Amino acid sequence: GESVGLHLPTLSVQEGDNSIINCAYSNSASDYFIWYKQESGKGPQFIIDIRSNMDKRQGQRVTVLLNKTVKHLSLQIAATQPGDSAVYFCAERGDKIIFGKGTRLHILP
């Protein structure tokens, strides 16, 4: 069946380093992908999206990479800051939107 998963449930990164959060998806027909950030006690917040006709998209300090060959999505955060501490999850849209379980990003001082 369709599924959206994450390789690591928790990721610890030194402040200032780059963070890479990964996501696998199984529906090859999905045409739109989104990354959300969810801080403790808050609702999910849109970070960046990418359509299936692209393989890379950049935002402010964030980059999303899409590898359709292996059905893999990643979120790169440059120069990680304490404010980046949150749960990050991906979502894919095929005939419906499926959300991943999330990866918790922990920033080390």
Next chain:
Amino acid sequence: NAGVTQTPKFRVLKTGQSMTLLCAQDMNHEYMYWYRQDPGMGLRLIHYSVGEGTTAKGEVPDGYNVSRLKKQNFLLGLESAAPSQTSVYFCASSDPTSSETQYFGPGTRLLVL
């Protein structure tokens, strides 16, 4: 703009009690959604609406009802609460004509004893 707001923020219910969760958005979005978020699971869609007066079932609709009498409001009702409905509920809205991004509210934490 306040964006998407939800009331209440937190509620405790006894099994069998009923309640209504209110979602309001001031972005003039056509689409609205109700999700539940449980530990170790991704967001799951309960019901959604593609416009005023219309609603549709999502992935986990059983035990819930919804109404969209006004474009800006989307209500989620629990007629007879069960412990399995203990969860954090998120409302979201989107404007399909300009973006597929869903904007989420801050959530309602519900505990059913």
